[in-house]
Amino acid sequence: MLVIALDNVAYSYGGGELLAGVTLELAPGSFHFLTGPSGAGKTTLLKMCFGELVPTSGRVELFGQRLPGMTRDALAGARRRIGLVPQDARFLDHLTVAENISLPLTVAGQDMRAQKANLDELLAWVGLTHRAKATPPELSGGERQRAALARAVILSPDVILADEPTGNVDWEMSQRLLRLLVELNRMGKSVLVASHDLALIRAAKTQTQVRVLRISNRRLQFAGADL
Amino acid sequence: MKAFLRDLRILWRGDASGDRVVPPSGYTVRLTIFSAAAMGFLAVMALALALSAGRLADDWGGALARSATLRIDGPLDTMQERTEAALRVLEQTPGVASAQALTEEEQRALLEPWFGPDLQLESLPIPQLIEIEKTPEGFDAEGLRLRLEGEVPGAMLDDHESWRKPFLAAARALRWLGWGAMVLIGATMAAIVTLAASVSLAANAQVISVLRLIGARDDYIARAFIRRFTFRTLTGAAVGTGLGLIASALLPDAPMSFLTGIGFANLDWLVPFAIPPLAALVAFAATRRAAFRTLRGLS
Structure with a gap:
């Protein structure tokens, strides 16, 4: 069964159509990159995959359940x-x-x-053991991204959706985050990463089997072999 | 209803980690505690009024219903003779437990508030009063009136009905006023808590958004706010009730006045202790309603 499926989805915003005819199928254990220029609709597409946005037309299914028909509890x-x-x-800035x-x-x-043991292990895995008692406003951009990644995986989810996870970090840190995502994928998680960082995508391709999708002219297509 | 009771059970059990997801600060904290304290205080006062009025109604109703007064007007030279005749009639009347003519000192004491202590009763055409105590069954007032009319000229029987009814009506109205005030206080508290909870939910939109991001269900998010406001209200109402009880205990006695007995008596003192838990229940229901309505409104 597909974990997330978008079928002929369109999304309009502010009177204009941002996405049209988008079809995407995330199978268990797959690794996809989503590229495209800024404002192309990468974040919008991820939000639809998360059930945060409802498409103007088309069908979205999360774990086999059609999105508009899901109850709020089922969506949660x-x-x-x-x-x-x-x-x-x-x-939550008041928590550590x-x-x-x-x-x-x-x-x-x-x-x-x-x-507790899992949490300690996870903190060590993302290199934040020494920042465990800090509050979020005290973290750097890279630390925030790693904390977000740790929070995203603590429940051992079936899918990881990451939106520009290396946007605020240096090259070394972006490689580290990539290694974490690849590791999660090897553990059987589906991964979809929205990024315009082509170097990151090339680096990922050297580590695992990756499919690259590009949003161009409101439509989703497979990227060429140059990526 | 099922969900309401489930949330109440969870609230009772407590959830230390869930309590922490909502930031502890914010002016709604002070607003809720202060309002709950003020409402708790007012509720104690309204309760005192309602309970006192109830007691007053019982006292007046009981005392006046159990007694009657016979007044003998007319020439003073035959007063003694007619008084004895009236007492004889009363002795023979079924339903009269006792009948006693007021002495000169007792009549003087009755008039003292209006005429002062040095009143010379002999110089005034004062009627003779006879105080009648009824048996629990009471007597036939109309029959007694007719007999007195024939045998004791100038005798007027007052069975207190004309006094009792307006007194009772006034006391009962006061009692309803007290309970009505309690209902209004409860409704006002619900409105204030709803407002404070709505403001808090709006101010914590970011928190709600983060919680939804990690898959929190609406009832989990709502419960975090419900717990917060329920316990704030409980705390405020407990403080207000405590102050109200102290104020009630310090209320001065006003003997022989309409206000005599306003306050709590005997076991009545235990009743105000129900105010804080009731206030918490009102806050629980109000916050729960506000939280789910707000969460449904947020996409």
Whole structure:
């Protein structure tokens, strides 16, 4: 079964059509990059994959459930199976980094004490052990991206959606984040990364099997072999 | 209703981690606590009024219903003779437990508030009053009136009905006024908590957005706010109730006045302790309604 499917989807905004005839199928364990110029609709497409935006026409299915017909609780349940790393990662600023990362566990009603070892392991995996007790405003851009990634994967979701995850970080950090995403993909997670960083996409191709999609003239198409 | 009770159970159980998702600060904290305290205080006062009025109605109703007064007017030279005749009639009347003519001192004491302590009763054409105590069954007032008319000239029987009815009506109106004030206070508190919760939800749109991002269900988000406002209201109402009880205890006694007895008596003192939990229940329902309405409105 596909984890996320978009069928002939269109999205209009402010009187103009941003996306048209978009069809996308994310199979379990797949790794996709989504490219295109700024304002092409990459973030909009990711938001539709997350159920945050409803298409003007066409069909969106999350884990086999059609989006407009889903109840709010069912949508929340589907979102717990999707780890989202937004471009501008938002946190609860009154909680520590560790509390923010473990928030999905709290929301899912899991026992925090039982998950303590997992949390420590995850903090070490994203290199934030020393920042566990800091608050989000104290983090750098790269640290925020890594904290967002840790929060996105703590519930072991089926899909990772990342929107420009390397937008605010240097090359070294972007490679580190990429390695984390590749590692997650090897663990069987589907990954969809929106990025205009072509060097990152080329680096990913050397590490795993990646399909590159491009939004051009409102439509989604496979990118050429040059990528 | 099922969801309401489930949320109430979860609230009772507590959720330490869930409590922390909403930032603790904000002026709605002070607004809610202050309003709950003020409403708790006013509720104690309204409760005191309602309970006192109830007591007053019972006292007046009971005392006046159990007694009657016979007044004997007319020439003073035959007063003694007619008084004895009236007492004889009363002794023979079924439903009269006792009948006693007021002494000169008792009549003087009755008139003292108007004429002062040095009143010479002999110089005034004062009627003789006879105080009648009824048996629980009471007597036939009309029959007694007819008999007195024939046997005791100038005798006027007052069975207190004309006094009792307006007194009772006034006391009952006061009691309803007190309970009505309680309902209004509850409704006002619900409105204030709804307003404060709505403001808090709007101010925490970012928090809600983050919680939704990580897959929080509406009932999880709502519960975080519900707990916050319910416990704030409980705290405020407890403080207000405590102050109200102290104020009630310090209310001065006003003997022989209409206000005599306003306050709590005996077990009545326990009733105000129900105000904080009731206020918390009102806050729970109001916040829950506001939270779900707001969350439904947010995309």
